Amino acid sequence: xxxxxxxxxxxxxxxxxxxxxxxxxxxxxxxxxxxxxxxxxxxxxxxxxxxxxxxxxxxxxxxxxxxxxxxxxxxxxxxxxxxxxxxxxxxxxxxxxxxxxxxxxxxxxxxxxxxxxxxxxxxxxxxxxxxxxxxxxxxxxxxxxxxxxxxxxxxxxxxxxxxxxxxxxxx
Numbered sequence: 355x356x357x358x359x360x361x362x363x364x365x366x367x368x369x370x371x372x373x374x375x376x377x378x379x380x381x382x383x384x385x386x387x388x389x390x391x392x393x394x395x396x397x398x399x400x401x402x403x404x405x406x407x408x409x410x411x412x413x414x415x416x417x418x419x420x421x422x423x424x425x426x427x428x429x430x431x432x433x434x435x436x437x438x439x440x441x442x443x444x445x446x447x448x449x450x451x452x453x454x455x456x457x458x459x460x461x462x463x464x465x466x467x468x469x470x471x472x473x474x475x476x477x478x479x480x481x482x483x484x485x486x487x488x489x490x491x492x493x494x495x496x497x498x499x500x501x502x503x504x505x506x507x508x509x510x511x512x513x514x515x516x517x518x519x520x521x522x523x524x525x
Contacts, residue, residue, distance in 0.1 A: 359407060378504050379423065385421075386500045389414040404480055404499060410433030412491055415465050422462065422499070426455045429506075437510070441517050447509060454502045461495040 390412055396407040434448050468488045475481055 376507075379507055381462075381502055382418075382421065382425065383500065384412060385417060386496050386503070389418070390490060390496040390500075393489050394495065395491075397489035400479070407434060408469065411465075411488065412473070415462060415492075415511060418499070419462050419466065422458060426459070431457070433510070433514075435515065441513060444510070444513050447513070451502070451510065454498070458477075458495065458499055458502060460493050461491065461498060462484055465491045 389411070392407060392410040395403065396411055399407060430452070433453070437444050437448060465488070468484065468491055472480065472484045472488055475484065
């Protein structure tokens with residue numbers, strides 16, 4: 355993840371977010387796909403691979419809890435203030451993204467709580483209801499995060515590039 359100050363300077367010069375955060379976003383989207391498939395495996399493979407599948411979902415949930423907090427902090431400390439100051443017409447879009455940030459963080463916390471609950475259950479007595487809740491929570495947060503990352507890339511990055519790029523004659 356690039357340092358926050360570096361990101362703010364580059365965005366301020368009109369570089370598209372896809373150039374600055376594109377690799378990070380692509381990495382996160384790949385991990386979102388892994389989370390999605392791991393949740394599907396947890397639910398549909400049954401008891402045969404339950405331990406491995408719980409471990410896979412747990413690792414991904416922990417990865418996201420750290421990485422997403424870092425990514426959101428970078429956006430909210432470097433990118434959003436610049437957009438608010440230089441492109442106030444996009445304020446509603448930022449409100450929407452900030453609300454999604456809160457929802458995403460809450461949903462990852464919920465997924466981790468459900469996983470802790472599932473891990474506490476004995477191997478032979480894993481509750482189908484808890485497995486179903488982990489599956490649903492994991493799919494929900496993966497779909498939410500996928501949509502969020504793509505929306506930021508498609509809309510926020512484009513707005514910054516179109517409005518702040520030096521070749522557009524705007525500052």
